[in-house]
Amino acid sequence: xxxxxxxxxxxxxxxxxxxxxxxxxxxxxxxxxxxxxxxxxxxxxxxxxxxxxxxxxxxxxxxxxxxxxxxxxxxxxxxxxxxxxxxxxxxxxxxxxxxxxxxxxxxxxxxxxxxxxxxxxxxxxxxxxxxxxxxxxxxxxxxxxxxxxxxxxxxxxxxxxxxxxxxxxxxxxxxxxxxxxxxxxxxxxxxxxxxxxxxxxxxxxxxxxxxxxxxxxxxxxxxxxxxxxxxxxxxxxxxxxxxxxxxxxxxxxxxxxxxxxxxxxxxxxxxxxxxxxxxxxxxxxxxxxxxxxxxxxxxxxxxxxxxxxxxxxxxxxxxxxxxxxxxxxxxxxxxxxxxxxxxxxxxxxxxxxxxxxxxxxxxxxxxxxxxxxxxxxxxxxxxxxxxxxxxxxxxxxxxxxxxxxxxxxxxxxxxxxxxxxxxxxxxxxxxxxxxxxxxxxxxxxxxxxxxxxxxxxxxxxxxxxxxxxxxxxxxxxxxxxxxxxxxxxxxxxxxxxxxxxxxxxxxxxxxxxxxxxx
Numbered sequence: 001x002x003x004x005x006x007x008x009x010x011x012x013x014x015x016x017x018x019x020x021x022x023x024x025x026x027x028x029x030x031x032x033x034x035x036x037x038x039x040x041x042x043x044x045x046x047x048x049x050x051x052x053x054x055x056x057x058x059x060x061x062x063x064x065x066x067x068x069x070x071x072x073x074x075x076x077x078x079x080x081x082x083x084x085x086x087x088x089x090x091x092x093x094x095x096x097x098x099x100x101x102x103x104x105x106x107x108x109x110x111x112x113x114x115x116x117x118x119x120x121x122x123x124x125x126x127x128x129x130x131x132x133x134x135x136x137x138x139x140x141x142x143x144x145x146x147x148x149x150x151x152x153x154x155x156x157x158x159x160x161x162x163x164x165x166x167x168x169x170x171x172x173x174x175x176x177x178x179x180x181x182x183x184x185x186x187x188x189x190x191x192x193x194x195x196x197x198x199x200x201x202x203x204x205x206x207x208x209x210x211x212x213x214x215x216x217x218x219x220x221x222x223x224x225x226x227x228x229x230x231x232x233x234x235x236x237x238x239x240x241x242x243x244x245x246x247x248x249x250x251x252x253x254x255x256x257x258x259x260x261x262x263x264x265x266x267x268x269x270x271x272x273x274x275x276x277x278x279x280x281x282x283x284x285x286x287x288x289x290x291x292x293x294x295x296x297x298x299x300x301x302x303x304x305x306x307x308x309x310x311x312x313x314x315x316x317x318x319x320x321x322x323x324x325x326x327x328x329x330x331x332x333x334x335x336x337x338x339x340x341x342x343x344x345x346x347x348x349x350x351x352x353x354x355x356x357x358x359x360x361x362x363x364x365x366x367x368x369x370x371x372x373x374x375x376x377x378x379x380x381x382x383x384x385x386x387x388x389x390x391x392x393x394x395x396x397x398x399x400x401x402x403x404x405x406x407x408x409x410x411x412x413x414x415x416x417x418x419x420x421x422x423x424x425x426x427x428x429x430x431x432x433x434x435x436x437x438x439x440x441x442x443x444x445x446x447x448x449x450x451x452x453x454x455x456x457x458x459x460x461x462x463x464x465x466x467x468x469x470x471x472x473x474x475x476x477x478x479x480x481x482x483x484x485x486x487x488x489x490x491x492x493x494x495x496x497x498x499x500x501x502x503x504x505x506x507x508x509x510x511x512x513x514x515x516x517x518x
Contacts (some may be wrong), residue, residue: 024310037240043197067272080154080213081182086204087149088165092174095293100145102175104164105155105214106136106181106332106379109340112489116346122284122422127261127346130270130426131281132333136340136488139328141221142166147190150204153212157184164297164331170217170324171304172276172297172331219325224252225338226266227477231256233322234265237315243381245401248389251437257381257388258348258470259476260421262336264378269303271377271417275330281425283353293426296429297331304330340486345477350469351382355419357462358390363453367394370412377417385463391440391456396446408442449514 111126121127124134145165155161160179167173174193182188188194224230234254240246243255243264252272254265267362269275290449298304307323310316310495329335355375362368379390386402395403416435417424427433448456474481 004328006246011517027234040245040310041307044422046062049478059423060153079155079184082154082163082185083147083180083182083189084187084207085151085163085190086144087192088151089149092165092193092293094172097149098147100149100165102142102166102170103145103151103153103207104142104166104217104328105140105333106162106164107140107141107156108160108162108297109136109138109488110160111135111340113340113486114342114484116342118346120348121261123317126340126342128337128338129335130262130267130420131279132277132426133280133305133311133335136223136338136490137335138223139217139221139332141216143212143214146205146317148205148453150206151202151212152209153214154207154216155182156180157416159405168296170327171308171325172294172327174291174293174295175331176293191359200318217324217328218321219328220321223338224325224329224332224335226329226336227256227263228493229325229338231265233326235487236241237318239265239323243387244482247404248392253378253389255384255387257378257383258351258475259348260375261352261421263383264381266334267377267417267420268338270280270334270426271420272434273429274301274303275306275310275334277330277334277426277428278430280333293399297333298327301330337476340488341476341483342486343474343481343483345475346474348382348475349473351380352419352421354462354466358459359460360392361455365394365458367447367455368412370407372412372414374415374418376415377420380419380463380466382463382467383465385460388463391448391463393410393460394445394447395451395456396448397450399451405444405446406440406448407445408440409445410442411481436500 022496058264064122069257077394085103088099088103089095092100096398115126119125119127122131126134127298128134128136140155140161143151147149161183162179164175165173174191180188234242235256238254239256243248243253249510253268255263259267270277276299278296294300304327307326309317358375358380359368359373362371381388386400387392389404392398392404393406396405413436413445416433447453451460471478472482476483
């Protein structure tokens with residue numbers, strides 16, 4: 001009997017089995033463990049002996065036993081790694097040659113610093129996004145794609161990297177949703193993008209010249225932080241019509257009012273499926289499937305279409321760098337926090353108690369005669385209380401032009417999105433959603449003739465008090481936050497291994513057991 005513990009699994013097909021090392025032989029056996037104990041241990045004791053095992057939830061198997069590669073020739077830590085892609089079009093069904101112009105290189109970082117108390121949030125120990133990713137992405141830049149579809153470039157070693165194929169406009173064609181890394185001085189290569197052709201390709205053009213260097217995009221490189229990088233673009237070019245002085249066009253509010261976990265514009269983008277977002281929640285099994293070309297991100301985002309078309313001439317002054325930054329943010333799957341910095345408070349808890357207070361004031365003002373007893377997720381603007389939809393919709397006149405006069409003498413639509421907390425999952429590109437614009441039909445009613453109306457003053461006072469309470473415990477993206485600077489975890493280069501050495505002395509040799517047991 002081997003001294004190493006058995007690795008226990010539970011398959012998705014409800015067949016219990018275990019993988020064990022017995023007398024140096026990997027075996028698969030029926031397991032008799034209860035459901036809750038299945039998969040509790042993952043080769044905890046056997047891992048040193050099992051150098052590399054390919055596992056699936058249906059059929060675990062041992063990859064062919066082999067000795068460790070000789071790394072003694074690896075250069076010292078600073079030498080870059082190299083990546084060679086023979087033909088990006090191999091596996092890209094439906095994409096014509098010449099369409100892929102650049103390859104974006106993105107690093108998935110890991111946190112080496114602390115986190116606020118109170119988590120997890122949407123199963124994230126550090127709140128990064130509305131279930132789009134649980135790690136911060138570092139956009140390293142782009143490299144050119146040769147005429148034959150080949151790419152060769154240098155990249156930092158020891159990083160978890162993924163690649164995105166971009167068209168001439170910088171929009172996503174297809175994204176790699178796993179990661180790969182390489183040791184210093186090592187070249188890693190692949191034939192194509194999910195290619196199934198394993199024949200030897202001709203010498204690619206990219207391999208006949210020095211490897212390309214990763215170049216910054218027009219907006220730069222690094223993490224994309226929504227509150228400090230994306231919101232300012234919306235404030236400058238979108239908010240005037242969408243949440244600002246000129247109204248809330250199409251019911252889409254792109255202002256930066258703080259919500260419980262994010263802000264109004266971020267939630268507006270995702271809950272209206274405007275960005276090609278892909279929900280990564282564990283139960284969203286479709287998100288784990290291999291998607292074909294142009295199925296996510298800026299490739300299918302309605303927002304990207306608006307940007308590309310110029311939005312009927314309204315975006316003539318939008319700089320190319322801002323456009324490219326918005327596209328990159330969408331293609332990074334819409335993170336909110338773009339670095340590991342944090343404050344003591346991860347969420348704006350002060351907004352949640354406002355619900356009952358506001359509903360009481362609405363009832364007193366007669367609002368619940370038409371409205372259900374609920375507060376919409378974008379009705380409260382704690383950053384600028386007077387711009388709250390809850391105040392503007394029933395307001396008939398305002399010297400600043402904030403009145404919307406949306407109220408009609410009929411039952412209002414039911415609230416599709418109440419204040420967003422962990423109870424709600426964002427819709428995504430596979431299951432899109434759209435919040436309907438206000439239905440401005442029927443006799444007009446004016447609950448608040450002006451800003452001196454008692455109902456208006458009562459609601460405004462509640463929201464202003466909520467703002468004051470929120471600023472006493474600010475999130476990292478709010479004024480007055482004491483920022484604790486976080487940092488990512490660097491992956492050091494692998495140490496050199498002398499030829500013939502065994503990193504796990506005493507481990508039994510492995511050999512795969514065939515059908516006959518020989």
